Amino acid sequence: MEGRSTTTSPSSHSQILFEVLERVRPTAVDRKRLQEVSGAILSRIRHLASERGLALEAMLAGSAARGTWLAGDHDLDIFLALPESSDLGLGLEVARLVSPHYEERYAEHAYVHARIDDFDVDLVPCYLLQEATALKSAVDRTPFHTRYVASKISGLEEEVLLLKQFMKGTEVYGSELKTGGFSGYLAELLILRYSSFVSTLREASSWRPGAIIDLEGHCARPHQEPLVVVDPVDPKRNVAAALTLDKMLQFSAASRCFLRDPGLAYFFPPEHRPISDEMLHRQIRDRGSCMIMVDFQAPPVVEDVLYPQLRKAEEAAMSLLEKNDFRLLRSDVGSSDGRAYLLFELEVWKLPAVHRRLGPPVWEEEHLSRFVAAHPEALSGPYIARGRAAVEIPRKYTSARDLLERELPNLSLGKHLAASVRQGYIIYVGLELAKKRDPEFRTFLARYLMARLRIG
């Protein structure tokens, strides 16, 4: 630890933060453009609503509404709020007419995703409520979040930008289930709570599982999640519910490291690039492990539906492998180019034919008789091992590949995944992985193989 400063150096911080802000702060031109585009969309919606005699309130939400969007982001969240007595379908009808370039998507309810100028616009029907605690659906909460943050964030926008970019650079940004990281709203709440980017990092440095942040002193009900941030507009809700333990700790450790030894790379790390054939060969040779990948058509569902099913399949396949005495080093799941995949890296992937099965304690006469009778053709045994009967019998699967190939369809998979797997799947082993040329997959592999976090 010699020669490593453990105190914060404000001067180097400020220089770096200045440089970051230069890159992530929207310019005056950006702001004007966003205002023009969003203003035009809101007008169009209001016009469409009044044509239909709808009591519909159109509002800009998300980071664009709060002045906390990062330069280069061209995302607009626009909410179409209807009275509680209305049919959300009426809002959806309006949303469909905003732009000819749209597709319908589905989260908790249907919404419209449109491409307008060079902006990605989500047009989300919701209910107009008086209290965020009496929601009909999760999206109804968003307008409350926007109002809460907008009313307090003024003057702290740049701190939010720094924090969001730091979270992006350290790969903990994004509350979708694929990532399990921090949402934009959560980043904003942290800044509201701790007043600045650096203070937030300082506080996060000492987080442990079970940390609680309660801005409005709501005395939250107990939560099981590793980090609990009580929602100021809905005290029963944990804003960090989707944050995984590992992403929470990754942010905490990166915060410590940055404060000790700041650098631009925390915000703008080198991009992961698709792994080359040559590097893949070298990695496989150097590791000496066995990579086995199950690859199948991605079911036609959004990532928030797909990824929990992939993780569930990963867990199920892991227990299958371990129950059959194979030994796992690591695993991951991904999807790209219309395919989804489960990757397993095995430390033990071939086993001998002979397999030892332990039976009951020898003094349990009935159990023992059944056990011995059940194995009349043992390779060795029955014999006694530390008080228990044992036999050595041929094992069903001596190869992990065969096991996965044969048993995968019998695993309890999520609904959509089960349907996809029934349609067929490919298993790649070791160097066969090079057959997949998809660059996004190659990047996934590069990230897997060269996983390296700034944590200590």
Place this chain on the structure above:
Amino acid sequence: MEGRSTTTSPSSHSQILFEVLERVRPTAVDRKRLQEVSGAILSRIRHLASERGLALEAMLAGSAARGTWLAGDHDLDIFLALPESSDLGLGLEVARLVSPHYEERYAEHAYVHARIDDFDVDLVPCYLLQEATALKSAVDRTPFHTRYVASKISGLEEEVLLLKQFMKGTEVYGSELKTGGFSGYLAELLILRYSSFVSTLREASSWRPGAIIDLEGHCARPHQEPLVVVDPVDPKRNVAAALTLDKMLQFSAASRCFLRDPGLAYFFPPEHRPISDEMLHRQIRDRGSCMIMVDFQAPPVVEDVLYPQLRKAEEAAMSLLEKNDFRLLRSDVGSSDGRAYLLFELEVWKLPAVHRRLGPPVWEEEHLSRFVAAHPEALSGPYIARGRAAVEIPRKYTSARDLLERELPNLSLGKHLAASVRQGYIIYVGLELAKKRDPEFRTFLARYLMARLRIG
């Protein structure tokens, strides 16, 4: 369990027991010969003692003295008892003069083993005591055992013969440390306690670890051993102290099986024969596991010294293998033809270069920094796995053979074994085992590979 009688069938028992007794009961000629030989030896000792003016009492001990020796056994235990004030060395001097064909051996004290006619004779100096509870050495207890059994066994000798032969046939006879089974004295006590061979088996059928047998109602002090048989002549002592859990349960299970379905094979099982090259090849192929054997010169010590050291070495090598992530199926130790050997059968004997090392929880800042700093050149990592830091680094040993070859001399071995191993050792892997031609070793291997007990 249908069609299987669970009650004892006395008629088939008695027929079998009759046949057994025909084979193991010493004939009148045997008895006469034993009396003549032992009588001559006792006379010779008494003569030698009186020549030297020694107050030495010579006595026949063991099964020969109790009329419980099995036909074909030609072992005599003769004790040379001296007053407590004497030097045992004087007894040893006498013992050396009994026969020219002798060698000195060493258990707790030195004794003489002589070949006299076709008998193996142990001539054991000991002290003449009034109370078995005030011993100077374990051998001093033997005369008390002989007197106790001799005074009570009359009429039950044939039951003892049946029990001893049953124990031999089921491979649980012999209290030497190599076997860890039942001593002759223990067999005799069981018959004294339960009156007959069949009753003993019936009682043993329901033994569990912790069973206590206390013939004289001594209220023994607590023991840790799986079976406690309070010594009638020395209540603090457990006669079954050397009996292992597995041999106890092997006897118990064999007793149940015999009572349910009696057969001569329990007493006279087919002999294990040396394994042929062909069978060894076939077994190794069918099992698919990896047999690794460490073979070295047997140190010049008796088996009761050698075997505990071999077992200790076996345990040490097992933990070494498992600590290095290899996986053991089974192991055994043996010695023959001047060699000693440790046999390991491995389920996993090759591992990939890459090895995952788990570090501290990520919130333990100091530990984490040390952990990360200690692995600057990880293949992958550091990354976070369920809250803990992890790295993937090259492993030191990817082959179990290399590990044993290199680390064996560094294991904590017993004194004599360590000396032997320092002189050098050979490692045989798989089919290389066929290089050893020693028939006793080949029999050891046959027993290992074709282990099959009658237990259920």
